[in-house]
Amino acid sequence: MQIDEVFMREALELAKRGWDKVFPNPMVGALIVRDGEVLAKGWHERYGAIHAEAAALANCLCDPIGATLFVTLEPCCHSGKGKHNPPCTDAIIRAGISRVVIARVDPNPSVAGGGISKLRDHGISVLTGVLEEESARLNRVYETLIREERPYVHLKAAISLDGFLAASDGTSKWISSAESRDTVMHFRSQSDGILTGRGTLFTDLPSLTVRDGENKISPGRQPARIFLNSRGKIPEGWQKEGGQVHIYHNQCCLIPENIKSDVHFCPVPGDSKGLSLPHVLSDLRKKNIHRLLVEGGSKTFGSFLRNGLWDRMTLFVAPILLGEGIPFSDGLEVSTVASKLKLRDMTSSRCGNDVMFNGYREALTCLPV
Known part of the structure; x- marks a missing residue:
């Protein structure tokens, strides 16, 4: 052997x-x-x-x-x-x-x-x-892709030492170091799509593009930009250059008019807790989105974690304290230590002044012959 x-x-x-x-x-x-x-x-x-x-x-x-x-x-x-x-x-x-x-x-x-x-x-x-x-x-x-018939989901967030994505006024630029942001660009370049929620879209107006050291859009393929927004709206004037845009919205809402042709509206079922992530992920796989990078915010992270629809998590922990603010995950529904979510194959490393933690949802199991 x-x-x-x-x-x-x-x-x-x-x-x-x-x-x-x-x-x-x-x-x-x-x-x-x-x-x-x-x-x-x-x-x-x-x-x-x-x-x-x-x-x-x-x-x-x-x-x-x-x-x-x-x-x-x-x-x-x-x-x-x-x-x-x-x-x-x-x-x-x-x-x-x-x-x-x-x-x-x-x-x-x-x-x-x-x-x-x-x-x-x-x-x-x-x-x-x-x-x-x-x-x-x-x-x-x-x-x-084969066993769960959905994209591989990588959750990424930058947080303070006390676990906040942003201060209580919503500001978050920049919690993480320049080195951490460079690493995120690497993650984006290896992803087919980048996903975020309505709150992040309207608060930060993110470009969700791969950029070089001079903050210019890198040449070549750009990942698709994916937004979860039950109301099917985008901020006025947001339509920035980059990859295709897919907006997942509640199938009951009306699609806005006069939207650029590279913005695709995708109706899915939803309830009081938000859009149906299994439907979103199934549709993304049909669109050849095999590697999905999720960049928040709090409700979006909570939804993926709560439903067990994630595979890898990377947290950039900055050496700062905010005292209060927007937590990393909202609605996780963990009330006891026994019901905790545990990451596997954990690694940690320095990333500028930050510490980058990387882990996976569960240990891989052996298949029968």
Whole structure:
């Protein structure tokens, strides 16, 4: 097992080369090994490109018969509409691979153990679960898209030491340091959409764009800008340059007239507590919003937390005290220590004068083979 982990770690490092290039596909790496020698390497380089297993086989300059294939995700075994590549299991079988070591069973219902069964049916020895947690963590976005059928939700906020997003008069610029704001720009650049609520929209008039060090809009793709506003209104004159605008509103309200064509109004069900987040997230996934950055405010954070519709949280805690103000989360409905929300895989680091805390909603669970 120890030598298997050594080769699997190398495959995981290969998989990381596909970061921000393969979404919504998973990052996958593969190694072909015989007698302790690596014969070939491969990884999924970009969306639509050949899969890691096929890349490793194509890069192998000798006959791989009898070799072991290490791969970070179960090989696919299906064909169909929208799939760019043939089944990797077929290529593995044809190549004469005798053993396959897999980190993680693919949660995609089209695979979900089918690839493993097909390999075993053809006499290939299969070992699963080698560095499974590491593989699952690498593909948190993919896991969420497949298993929960919604975007991966990253909550981000800057707060004071005593837990306030803003002072009691609503001012919040700037609680966080310049270094923290630069990190937020990095988060935005890796997101397909940025979401905030009505209060933040009308109070801060946020641009929700990716900007450079001179506060100019960065060239290239800008994330979509998404607002939760049950009344379906935007501040007069707000329409700033940037990505597309999607305003989610109560399906009973009237859509304003004379709005720019790049503003899209999206009706969803709602109640006294606000709009239906499951409906919002389902619609965003249909719009190819796979990675969603949520930037508040208090009621918006509370709604996502209360409904368990989040995956990652980053808090920038500034070395200031406000005494009173707008809390980080409103309506969380936690009344006892026993009902607390606990973050997993927590890390902390300095970000200028701030401390950045980063954590995840829950530990990843292993899938049955």
